[in-house]
Amino acid sequence: MTPVDIAHKFATRLGTTLDEQAAQQLASIFVRQEVSKGETLLAEGQVARNFLIVEQGLTRQYYYKNGIEVTEHFCCEWDVVYCTDSMLMREPTTLMIEALEDGVVHNVPFDEFRQLCDESPQIMKLYVRLLEVGLVESLRKTDAQRFESARERYETFVRQYPEAARRAPGKHIASYLLMTPESLSRVRAGLL
Amino acid sequence: MTPVDIAHKFATRLGTTLDEQAAQQLASIFVRQEVSKGETLLAEGQVARNFLIVEQGLTRQYYYKNGIEVTEHFCCEWDVVYCTDSMLMREPTTLMIEALEDGVVHNVPFDEFRQLCDESPQIMKLYVRLLEVGLVESLRKTDAQRFESARERYETFVRQYPEAARRAPGKHIASYLLMTPESLSRVRAGLL
Protein backbone atom coordinates (compact mmCIF):
# COMPACT_ATOMS: atom_id res chain seq x y z
CA MET A 1 0.00 0.00 0.00
CA THR A 2 1.47 3.34 -1.01
CA PRO A 3 1.64 6.35 1.29
CA VAL A 4 -0.92 8.11 -0.90
CA ASP A 5 -3.34 5.21 -0.51
CA ILE A 6 -2.84 5.46 3.22
CA ALA A 7 -3.60 9.18 3.16
CA HIS A 8 -6.86 8.47 1.35
CA LYS A 9 -7.76 5.65 3.70
CA PHE A 10 -7.10 7.95 6.66
CA ALA A 11 -9.40 10.63 5.25
CA THR A 12 -12.11 8.17 4.29
CA ARG A 13 -12.22 6.68 7.76
CA LEU A 14 -12.86 10.16 9.14
CA GLY A 15 -15.65 10.79 6.67
CA THR A 16 -13.80 13.30 4.51
CA THR A 17 -11.90 13.12 1.24
CA LEU A 18 -8.67 14.52 -0.13
CA ASP A 19 -7.88 15.39 -3.73
CA GLU A 20 -4.70 14.02 -5.27
CA GLN A 21 -2.62 17.03 -4.41
CA ALA A 22 -3.63 17.10 -0.76
CA ALA A 23 -3.19 13.34 -0.46
CA GLN A 24 0.33 13.65 -1.83
CA GLN A 25 1.18 16.52 0.46
CA LEU A 26 0.00 14.53 3.41
CA ALA A 27 1.64 11.30 2.28
CA SER A 28 4.96 13.11 1.90
CA ILE A 29 5.29 13.55 5.67
CA PHE A 30 4.50 9.96 6.66
CA VAL A 31 7.32 7.99 8.22
CA ARG A 32 6.84 4.25 7.88
CA GLN A 33 7.89 2.11 10.84
CA GLU A 34 7.91 -1.62 11.40
CA VAL A 35 7.19 -2.49 14.98
CA SER A 36 7.53 -5.70 16.91
CA LYS A 37 5.49 -7.13 19.72
CA GLY A 38 6.31 -5.58 23.06
CA GLU A 39 8.04 -2.56 21.51
CA THR A 40 7.46 0.81 23.17
CA LEU A 41 6.46 3.42 20.61
CA LEU A 42 6.23 6.30 23.03
CA ALA A 43 7.96 6.15 26.39
CA GLU A 44 7.05 7.92 29.61
CA GLY A 45 8.36 11.48 29.75
CA GLN A 46 8.84 11.89 26.00
CA VAL A 47 6.93 14.62 24.23
CA ALA A 48 4.69 13.13 21.54
CA ARG A 49 5.78 14.66 18.26
CA ASN A 50 3.75 12.38 15.98
CA PHE A 51 0.46 10.69 15.83
CA LEU A 52 0.32 7.23 14.30
CA ILE A 53 -1.79 5.52 11.70
CA VAL A 54 -1.81 1.76 12.20
CA GLU A 55 -1.55 -0.19 8.95
CA GLN A 56 -1.04 -3.59 10.52
CA GLY A 57 -1.01 -4.78 14.12
CA LEU A 58 -2.43 -3.79 17.48
CA THR A 59 -1.30 -1.14 19.93
CA ARG A 60 -2.36 -0.08 23.34
CA GLN A 61 -1.97 3.18 25.24
CA TYR A 62 -1.51 2.94 28.98
CA TYR A 63 -0.40 4.90 31.99
CA TYR A 64 0.35 4.37 35.63
CA LYS A 65 -2.10 5.24 38.34
CA ASN A 66 -0.77 4.72 41.86
CA GLY A 67 1.81 2.37 40.43
CA ILE A 68 -0.82 0.27 38.66
CA GLU A 69 -0.76 -0.03 34.90
CA VAL A 70 -4.01 1.11 33.28
CA THR A 71 -4.82 0.57 29.63
CA GLU A 72 -6.57 3.57 28.15
CA HIS A 73 -7.09 2.56 24.55
CA PHE A 74 -6.49 -0.09 21.92
CA CYS A 75 -5.90 0.69 18.25
CA CYS A 76 -5.76 -1.73 15.37
CA GLU A 77 -5.76 -1.50 11.59
CA TRP A 78 -6.53 2.03 10.35
CA ASP A 79 -7.10 3.50 13.74
CA VAL A 80 -5.24 6.66 14.68
CA VAL A 81 -3.14 6.64 17.83
CA TYR A 82 -2.46 9.92 19.54
CA CYS A 83 -1.57 11.21 22.96
CA THR A 84 -3.75 14.27 23.04
CA ASP A 85 -2.36 15.70 26.20
CA SER A 86 1.26 15.47 25.25
CA MET A 87 0.91 16.28 21.56
CA LEU A 88 -1.47 19.22 21.88
CA MET A 89 0.01 20.65 25.04
CA ARG A 90 3.62 19.76 24.17
CA GLU A 91 4.14 18.26 27.59
CA PRO A 92 6.06 15.12 28.51
CA THR A 93 3.65 12.26 28.25
CA THR A 94 2.36 10.04 31.00
CA LEU A 95 0.49 7.97 28.44
CA MET A 96 2.66 5.38 26.79
CA ILE A 97 2.20 3.56 23.50
CA GLU A 98 3.13 -0.09 23.16
CA ALA A 99 2.81 -2.53 20.27
CA LEU A 100 0.97 -5.71 21.24
CA GLU A 101 1.71 -7.42 17.92
CA ASP A 102 4.28 -7.20 15.16
CA GLY A 103 3.03 -4.69 12.63
CA VAL A 104 3.46 -1.55 10.57
CA VAL A 105 2.61 2.00 11.57
CA HIS A 106 2.98 5.37 9.89
CA ASN A 107 4.22 8.27 11.96
CA VAL A 108 2.71 11.65 11.17
CA PRO A 109 4.92 14.43 12.56
CA PHE A 110 2.50 16.79 14.25
CA ASP A 111 4.25 20.11 13.55
CA GLU A 112 4.55 19.35 9.86
CA PHE A 113 0.94 18.21 9.88
CA ARG A 114 -0.22 21.47 11.48
CA GLN A 115 1.79 23.34 8.87
CA LEU A 116 -0.02 21.45 6.11
CA CYS A 117 -3.31 22.43 7.77
CA ASP A 118 -2.44 26.05 7.18
CA GLU A 119 -1.60 25.35 3.55
CA SER A 120 -4.49 23.07 2.66
CA PRO A 121 -8.09 23.64 3.68
CA GLN A 122 -8.77 19.97 2.98
CA ILE A 123 -6.15 18.89 5.46
CA MET A 124 -7.44 21.43 7.98
CA LYS A 125 -10.87 19.92 7.54
CA LEU A 126 -9.35 16.51 8.18
CA TYR A 127 -7.78 17.76 11.39
CA VAL A 128 -10.98 19.37 12.62
CA ARG A 129 -12.76 16.12 11.87
CA LEU A 130 -10.15 14.16 13.79
CA LEU A 131 -10.68 16.38 16.83
CA GLU A 132 -14.45 16.28 16.52
CA VAL A 133 -14.53 12.51 16.27
CA GLY A 134 -12.06 12.19 19.13
CA LEU A 135 -14.19 14.42 21.30
CA VAL A 136 -17.44 12.61 20.56
CA GLU A 137 -15.80 9.23 21.13
CA SER A 138 -14.20 10.32 24.33
CA LEU A 139 -17.49 11.58 25.72
CA ARG A 140 -19.31 8.43 24.67
CA LYS A 141 -16.69 6.29 26.30
CA THR A 142 -16.88 8.20 29.56
CA ASP A 143 -20.61 7.80 29.47
CA ALA A 144 -20.42 4.08 28.78
CA GLN A 145 -18.16 3.54 31.74
CA ARG A 146 -20.29 5.49 34.13
CA PHE A 147 -23.29 3.27 34.62
CA GLU A 148 -22.41 -0.16 33.50
CA SER A 149 -21.63 -3.22 35.57
CA ALA A 150 -18.48 -5.21 34.94
CA ARG A 151 -20.42 -7.61 32.75
CA GLU A 152 -22.06 -4.86 30.70
CA ARG A 153 -18.76 -3.07 30.20
CA TYR A 154 -17.29 -6.25 28.83
CA GLU A 155 -20.20 -6.86 26.50
CA THR A 156 -20.07 -3.30 25.21
CA PHE A 157 -16.35 -3.65 24.65
CA VAL A 158 -16.70 -6.86 22.67
CA ARG A 159 -19.39 -5.29 20.51
CA GLN A 160 -17.42 -2.11 19.94
CA TYR A 161 -13.90 -3.43 19.57
CA PRO A 162 -14.22 -7.06 18.51
CA GLU A 163 -10.68 -7.15 17.16
CA ALA A 164 -9.09 -5.90 20.35
CA ALA A 165 -11.32 -8.25 22.34
CA ARG A 166 -10.01 -11.19 20.34
CA ARG A 167 -6.39 -10.20 20.03
CA ALA A 168 -5.40 -8.39 23.25
CA PRO A 169 -4.26 -10.22 26.38
CA GLY A 170 -6.87 -10.45 29.10
CA LYS A 171 -4.99 -8.50 31.70
CA HIS A 172 -4.91 -5.46 29.46
CA ILE A 173 -8.57 -5.81 28.61
CA ALA A 174 -9.29 -6.07 32.33
CA SER A 175 -7.42 -2.86 33.10
CA TYR A 176 -9.09 -1.13 30.15
CA LEU A 177 -12.47 -2.15 31.54
CA LEU A 178 -11.54 -1.05 35.04
CA MET A 179 -11.77 -4.44 36.62
CA THR A 180 -9.33 -7.01 37.96
CA PRO A 181 -8.22 -9.93 35.76
CA GLU A 182 -10.12 -12.13 38.22
CA SER A 183 -13.34 -10.28 37.54
CA LEU A 184 -12.82 -10.43 33.79
CA SER A 185 -12.29 -14.13 34.08
CA ARG A 186 -15.54 -14.53 35.99
CA VAL A 187 -17.43 -12.35 33.53
CA ARG A 188 -16.18 -14.47 30.66
CA ALA A 189 -17.17 -17.62 32.51
CA GLY A 190 -20.64 -16.16 32.98
CA LEU A 191 -20.25 -16.08 36.74
CA LEU A 192 -20.78 -12.37 37.13
CA MET B 1 -20.67 44.21 28.41
CA THR B 2 -20.85 44.55 24.65
CA PRO B 3 -20.98 41.57 22.29
CA VAL B 4 -17.52 42.49 21.03
CA ASP B 5 -16.15 42.38 24.58
CA ILE B 6 -17.72 38.97 24.96
CA ALA B 7 -16.08 37.75 21.77
CA HIS B 8 -12.69 38.86 23.10
CA LYS B 9 -13.32 37.28 26.48
CA PHE B 10 -14.28 34.03 24.76
CA ALA B 11 -11.05 34.01 22.73
CA THR B 12 -8.88 34.96 25.70
CA ARG B 13 -10.25 32.15 27.81
CA LEU B 14 -9.23 29.71 25.10
CA GLY B 15 -5.75 31.16 24.90
CA THR B 16 -6.13 32.85 21.54
CA THR B 17 -6.88 36.39 20.41
CA LEU B 18 -9.06 38.03 17.79
CA ASP B 19 -8.43 41.29 15.98
CA GLU B 20 -11.20 43.88 15.91
CA GLN B 21 -12.63 42.71 12.63
CA ALA B 22 -12.83 39.06 13.65
CA ALA B 23 -14.28 39.98 17.04
CA GLN B 24 -16.97 42.02 15.34
CA GLN B 25 -17.76 39.26 12.88
CA LEU B 26 -18.11 36.83 15.71
CA ALA B 27 -20.06 39.21 17.93
CA SER B 28 -22.53 39.81 15.11
CA ILE B 29 -23.90 36.29 15.36
CA PHE B 30 -24.39 36.22 19.15
CA VAL B 31 -27.95 36.02 20.38
CA ARG B 32 -28.35 37.32 23.91
CA GLN B 33 -30.79 35.45 26.15
CA GLU B 34 -31.91 36.03 29.70
CA VAL B 35 -32.60 32.79 31.48
CA SER B 36 -34.32 32.02 34.72
CA LYS B 37 -33.70 29.37 37.31
CA GLY B 38 -35.09 26.01 36.29
CA GLU B 39 -35.45 26.96 32.63
CA THR B 40 -34.60 24.32 30.05
CA LEU B 41 -32.22 25.68 27.43
CA LEU B 42 -32.06 22.53 25.34
CA ALA B 43 -34.75 19.88 25.63
CA GLU B 44 -34.49 16.17 24.95
CA GLY B 45 -34.84 15.31 21.28
CA GLN B 46 -33.99 18.76 19.97
CA VAL B 47 -31.00 19.16 17.69
CA ALA B 48 -28.47 21.54 19.24
CA ARG B 49 -28.05 24.40 16.81
CA ASN B 50 -26.05 26.68 19.08
CA PHE B 51 -23.42 26.56 21.68
CA LEU B 52 -23.65 28.95 24.60
CA ILE B 53 -21.33 31.35 26.32
CA VAL B 54 -22.40 31.99 29.91
CA GLU B 55 -22.12 35.62 30.94
CA GLN B 56 -23.92 35.26 34.25
CA GLY B 57 -25.40 32.28 36.08
CA LEU B 58 -24.90 28.55 36.34
CA THR B 59 -26.04 25.78 34.02
CA ARG B 60 -25.89 22.03 34.09
CA GLN B 61 -26.03 19.44 31.34
CA TYR B 62 -27.69 16.15 32.18
CA TYR B 63 -29.17 13.06 30.63
CA TYR B 64 -31.16 10.02 31.62
CA LYS B 65 -29.54 6.66 32.16
CA ASN B 66 -32.01 3.90 32.97
CA GLY B 67 -34.51 6.50 34.01
CA ILE B 68 -32.06 8.12 36.43
CA GLU B 69 -30.99 11.70 35.92
CA VAL B 70 -27.23 12.10 35.58
CA THR B 71 -25.46 15.44 35.60
CA GLU B 72 -22.65 15.53 33.08
CA HIS B 73 -21.29 19.03 33.45
CA PHE B 74 -21.66 22.37 35.15
CA CYS B 75 -20.85 25.68 33.48
CA CYS B 76 -20.68 29.10 35.05
CA GLU B 77 -19.40 32.54 34.09
CA TRP B 78 -17.43 32.47 30.81
CA ASP B 79 -17.63 28.77 30.34
CA VAL B 80 -18.82 27.43 27.01
CA VAL B 81 -21.75 25.01 27.02
CA TYR B 82 -22.09 22.65 24.09
CA CYS B 83 -23.68 19.32 23.32
CA THR B 84 -20.94 17.82 21.24
CA ASP B 85 -22.85 14.80 20.11
CA SER B 86 -25.91 16.62 18.95
CA MET B 87 -24.23 19.71 17.57
CA LEU B 88 -21.42 17.99 15.68
CA MET B 89 -23.42 14.99 14.52
CA ARG B 90 -26.66 16.92 13.99
CA GLU B 91 -28.60 14.32 15.92
CA PRO B 92 -31.43 14.85 18.41
CA THR B 93 -29.87 15.34 21.78
CA THR B 94 -30.10 13.14 24.83
CA LEU B 95 -28.08 15.67 26.79
CA MET B 96 -30.22 18.46 28.14
CA ILE B 97 -29.19 21.93 29.28
CA GLU B 98 -30.85 23.54 32.29
CA ALA B 99 -30.26 26.84 34.04
CA LEU B 100 -29.69 26.44 37.77
CA GLU B 101 -29.75 30.19 38.42
CA ASP B 102 -31.17 33.28 36.80
CA GLY B 103 -28.60 34.61 34.37
CA VAL B 104 -27.56 35.71 30.91
CA VAL B 105 -26.20 33.53 28.12
CA HIS B 106 -25.16 34.22 24.55
CA ASN B 107 -26.23 31.75 21.89
CA VAL B 108 -23.75 31.13 19.10
CA PRO B 109 -25.51 29.55 16.11
CA PHE B 110 -23.24 26.72 15.06
CA ASP B 111 -23.80 26.82 11.29
CA GLU B 112 -23.10 30.53 11.14
CA PHE B 113 -20.09 29.99 13.35
CA ARG B 114 -18.70 27.29 11.05
CA GLN B 115 -19.26 29.64 8.13
CA LEU B 116 -17.20 32.30 9.90
CA CYS B 117 -14.48 29.68 10.41
CA ASP B 118 -14.17 29.38 6.65
CA GLU B 119 -13.98 33.14 6.27
CA SER B 120 -11.64 33.94 9.11
CA PRO B 121 -8.50 31.98 9.97
CA GLN B 122 -8.58 33.55 13.43
CA ILE B 123 -12.03 32.18 14.10
CA MET B 124 -11.01 28.80 12.70
CA LYS B 125 -8.11 28.81 15.12
CA LEU B 126 -10.55 29.58 17.90
CA TYR B 127 -12.69 26.62 16.90
CA VAL B 128 -9.73 24.25 16.71
CA ARG B 129 -8.67 25.47 20.13
CA LEU B 130 -12.17 24.88 21.49
CA LEU B 131 -12.09 21.29 20.24
CA GLU B 132 -8.56 20.68 21.47
CA VAL B 133 -9.34 22.00 24.94
CA GLY B 134 -12.58 20.04 25.01
CA LEU B 135 -10.76 16.86 24.09
CA VAL B 136 -8.01 17.28 26.65
CA GLU B 137 -10.52 18.14 29.37
CA SER B 138 -12.73 15.23 28.51
CA LEU B 139 -9.86 12.79 28.69
CA ARG B 140 -8.65 14.24 31.96
CA LYS B 141 -12.11 13.98 33.43
CA THR B 142 -12.49 10.36 32.39
CA ASP B 143 -9.15 9.65 33.94
CA ALA B 144 -10.00 11.42 37.18
CA GLN B 145 -13.16 9.41 37.53
CA ARG B 146 -11.50 6.09 36.93
CA PHE B 147 -9.47 5.54 40.05
CA GLU B 148 -10.77 7.80 42.70
CA SER B 149 -12.90 6.97 45.68
CA ALA B 150 -16.09 8.87 46.39
CA ARG B 151 -14.22 11.12 48.79
CA GLU B 152 -11.38 11.83 46.36
CA ARG B 153 -13.80 12.58 43.54
CA TYR B 154 -15.51 15.11 45.75
CA GLU B 155 -12.26 16.75 46.78
CA THR B 156 -11.08 16.96 43.18
CA PHE B 157 -14.39 18.48 42.20
CA VAL B 158 -14.26 21.16 44.88
CA ARG B 159 -10.73 22.07 43.85
CA GLN B 160 -11.53 22.17 40.14
CA TYR B 161 -14.99 23.73 40.15
CA PRO B 162 -15.26 25.68 43.39
CA GLU B 163 -18.08 27.83 42.03
CA ALA B 164 -20.24 24.88 41.03
CA ALA B 165 -19.43 23.17 44.32
CA ARG B 166 -20.74 26.20 46.21
CA ARG B 167 -23.69 27.08 44.05
CA ALA B 168 -25.17 23.82 42.73
CA PRO B 169 -27.66 21.71 44.71
CA GLY B 170 -26.17 18.63 46.34
CA LYS B 171 -28.23 16.10 44.44
CA HIS B 172 -26.82 17.32 41.14
CA ILE B 173 -23.30 17.34 42.49
CA ALA B 174 -23.86 13.77 43.70
CA SER B 175 -25.03 12.58 40.29
CA TYR B 176 -22.14 14.44 38.64
CA LEU B 177 -19.73 12.64 40.94
CA LEU B 178 -21.40 9.28 40.32
CA MET B 179 -22.56 8.74 43.85
CA THR B 180 -25.85 8.82 45.70
CA PRO B 181 -26.91 11.93 47.62
CA GLU B 182 -26.50 9.79 50.75
CA SER B 183 -22.87 9.13 49.95
CA LEU B 184 -22.21 12.79 49.18
CA SER B 185 -23.72 13.68 52.50
CA ARG B 186 -21.44 11.20 54.26
CA VAL B 187 -18.40 12.45 52.36
CA ARG B 188 -19.17 16.01 53.38
CA ALA B 189 -19.63 14.92 56.97
CA GLY B 190 -16.24 13.23 56.82
CA LEU B 191 -17.76 9.80 57.37
CA LEU B 192 -16.49 8.26 54.16
Place this chain on the structure above:
DNA sequence: AACATGGCTTGATTTATATCAATTTCGTCA
Protein backbone atom coordinates in the same frame (compact mmCIF):
# COMPACT_ATOMS: atom_id res chain seq x y z
C1' DA C 1 -48.73 30.76 61.25
C1' DA C 2 -49.43 26.08 59.85
C1' DC C 3 -48.42 23.11 56.45
C1' DA C 4 -46.53 20.74 52.61
C1' DT C 5 -42.75 19.56 49.63
C1' DG C 6 -38.33 18.50 48.37
C1' DG C 7 -33.68 18.08 49.96
C1' DC C 8 -30.48 16.60 53.21
C1' DT C 9 -28.94 13.59 56.96
C1' DT C 10 -28.37 9.37 59.60
C1' DG C 11 -28.65 4.41 60.46
C1' DA C 12 -29.10 -0.70 59.06
C1' DT C 13 -28.49 -3.89 55.55
C1' DT C 14 -27.15 -5.66 50.99
C1' DT C 15 -24.39 -6.21 46.98
C1' DA C 16 -20.90 -6.00 43.45
C1' DT C 17 -16.39 -6.24 42.95
C1' DA C 18 -11.73 -6.14 45.01
C1' DT C 19 -8.45 -8.60 47.42
C1' DC C 20 -5.97 -12.56 48.95
C1' DA C 21 -4.53 -17.24 48.13
C1' DA C 22 -3.90 -21.48 45.71
C1' DT C 23 -3.86 -24.03 41.35
C1' DT C 24 -3.94 -24.84 36.49
C1' DT C 25 -2.97 -23.61 31.77
C1' DC C 26 -0.36 -21.50 28.25
C1' DG C 27 3.32 -19.39 25.52
C1' DT C 28 8.01 -18.95 24.74
C1' DC C 29 12.54 -20.16 24.32
C1' DA C 30 16.52 -23.29 25.46
Place this chain on the structure above:
DNA sequence: TGACGAAATTGATATAAATCAAGCCATGTT
Protein backbone atom coordinates in the same frame (compact mmCIF):
# COMPACT_ATOMS: atom_id res chain seq x y z
C1' DT D 1 10.15 -31.25 23.13
C1' DG D 2 10.23 -29.98 27.71
C1' DA D 3 10.41 -26.71 31.28
C1' DC D 4 9.98 -22.37 33.22
C1' DG D 5 7.59 -18.12 34.21
C1' DA D 6 3.64 -15.47 33.19
C1' DA D 7 -1.22 -15.38 32.73
C1' DA D 8 -5.69 -17.15 33.66
C1' DT D 9 -8.85 -19.50 36.58
C1' DT D 10 -11.21 -20.68 40.85
C1' DG D 11 -12.50 -20.24 45.68
C1' DA D 12 -12.90 -17.64 50.20
C1' DT D 13 -13.18 -13.36 52.35
C1' DA D 14 -13.27 -8.24 52.84
C1' DT D 15 -14.96 -3.68 51.73
C1' DA D 16 -16.77 0.60 49.61
C1' DA D 17 -20.73 2.33 48.30
C1' DA D 18 -25.66 1.38 47.06
C1' DT D 19 -30.04 0.60 48.66
C1' DC D 20 -33.73 0.76 51.89
C1' DA D 21 -35.95 3.22 55.51
C1' DA D 22 -37.01 6.83 58.60
C1' DG D 23 -36.74 11.33 60.33
C1' DC D 24 -35.34 16.27 60.11
C1' DC D 25 -34.81 20.78 58.24
C1' DA D 26 -35.52 24.58 55.27
C1' DT D 27 -38.25 27.01 52.06
C1' DG D 28 -42.06 28.80 50.10
C1' DT D 29 -47.39 28.81 49.86
C1' DT D 30 -52.19 29.36 51.17
